[in-house]
Amino acid sequence: MSFSFFKPSRPKTPQELAKAIRDSLMALDTKTVAEVKALEKAMEEVEKNIMTMRALVSGDGEVEPNADQISQMAIEICNEDVISLFIHKLPILGWDARKNLVHCWSILLKQKVDDICCCVQYMENHLELLDFLVVCYDNKEIALHCGSLLRECIKRPSLAKYILGSPSFELFFKFVELPNFDVSSDAFSTFKDLLTKHESSVAEFLSAHYNEFFEHYETLLTSKNYVTRRQSLKLLSEFLLEPPNTHIMKHYITEVRHLKIMMTLLKDSSKNIQILAFHIFKVFVANPNKPREIKVILSKNHEKLLALLHDLSAGKGGEDEQFEEEKEMIIKEIERLSRLPDLVS
Template identity: 65%
Template sequence: MSFSFFKPSRPKTPQELVRAIKDSLLALDTKTVAEVQALKKVLYIYEDARCLPDTPSLQALEEVEKNFLAMRVMLCGDGEVEPNLDQVSQLALEICKEDVLALFIHKLPILGWEARKDLVHCWSMLLKQQVGSTCCCVEYIENHLELLDFLVVCVVFHTFMVLFRYLLESPSFELFFKYVELPNFDIASDAFSTFKDLLTKHEDAVSEYLTAHYDEFFEEYEKLLSSSNYVTRRQSLKLLSEFLLETPNSHIMKRYIVEVRYLKVMMTLLKDSSKNIQISAFHIFKVFVANPNKPRDIKVILAKNHERLLALLHNLSPGKGKSTLIMSFAANYSLFSTSRMAGADDDQFEEEKELIIKEIERVSRLPNLE
């Protein structure tokens, strides 16, 4: 008597899996996803989610998720069995050969959450996969640069938190520190625009990233603030103010303003030849000074340089560079109210400046700061 029906189904070969992935993605369209979403909206009337009607639309999404999970297992193993390197190489080659890489990108906006999560994980593995002397998936994208345009136009990482987190954590993120300084103005501008979005969208994800990579990130960012390129310095300084002021980043701000190296960066920018940069630097510098819990090292720097700082501040006027930033945490600082931190007009700026001058003078008179 045969018991073959108890045996697990034979695992797909790389070629079979790629064909299954391609077919399931081609069966998926915006209408399919919309139908499933509509069905999910009525789930609340069922006590058991299994009551959800088994429609072709739902089957299509489930087929994609099943195939993506199989792809992830083939690429990464299942926790017990390591991936077969030959199969991994064949999978990468087939994905490129069958143009499935393009399908991944074009179908990404309409995939379900589980499918997106698995795809992002597989994507990073595929890009790193070297077959022979080349990374075939990277080479495929190089030959189909319109795919990158599609990603940018869709602004995929703005919509999908899982992709956003991946971009922040990926080695590619570090390249933005170089791209924003490229001599080609259009490329540098586009790079900085994306860089800004990465640091200001999805606040919680950015906060987690900055917390985990604080030292590495700000070491690289310091180079932008010290750039010989005026546009880079100005944009970086403005962006620094923006993402440090996000409420989830308040702990990052508090850490930043007790570090001597970053105080010195702001002091250097106060001497910049650009009035705009001077004013922008002042609106960060004043938070170092206003902090009621300044560490001794900060006080020492302020005291030792108080004459030069006072001279700079006395000559500083808002002009066209006045700030419109509002420090959401300013109420915790004794020197400024929230409205004072805004720096919204000339009178307000002068008032802030006088308070900073008085605080520097007070610190310079403190004993035992030599």
């Protein structure tokens, strides 16, 4: 008598698994899914295959993952166009399947085969998938999973550069202010990564799109939402004051409209925002090549500015001494400007 049915089934090879994933995802499109039971069965198959892929790329707790198999899995999901299916089917997949997919993506995206990251190369050849992921922030059901996939992609300079230059990038100025706090926070995390992960690409982007970018950014700095104002101010300091963006910063601090925004934020009801605004405001004042328009604004408003600065303190922390020194220097410069006769109208 044969007891072969008690033997565990042979594990699928990466090639077999990639095809199985592709077939199960494509089965969600067939006419048979009009029947609830058929849809449930198809979805179960998808979830089982994605779980199998997760075990293959990260182990199952008992068996450690095999590096060669992981690399082969990366090759096969590209060869079978599974990556495109993964992304386009996200809206109809279950929560667990999406979670496991995000986990697998973080591993597969960085796999190198002959010094080539084949999944990155696939995305470079299917850049529309990045736009799709960005637009998915408008779908709160999958927004956080799409955000995780996007941030993995943004770690790669070529993919981050594409998103920066894509029309879909402008959508982030909307998404960071969505009413759902979890989604807006996640969108801001992705937005921040885009502007801080790859300095040379960001410098190139800001040079090419200076006016339109800062017009949009102004809406964040003047937002009625406290979190948006605080986060955007902090982020502005992070990317504007970095050495690769020195030429952008020099341009920024010559414009009166930007100075006026910082002066307004110095009056914000939040102490945190006042401090963040000061660190950008001080660059306008300390600039040895201030345009006359900037000098005039500072001179005309010197009384209000000096009053604000005298009341401003860094609070608790180790930076108090440095902060006070910088503040004193800024106060002296504003006082000096206020005494210049050619700036008094």
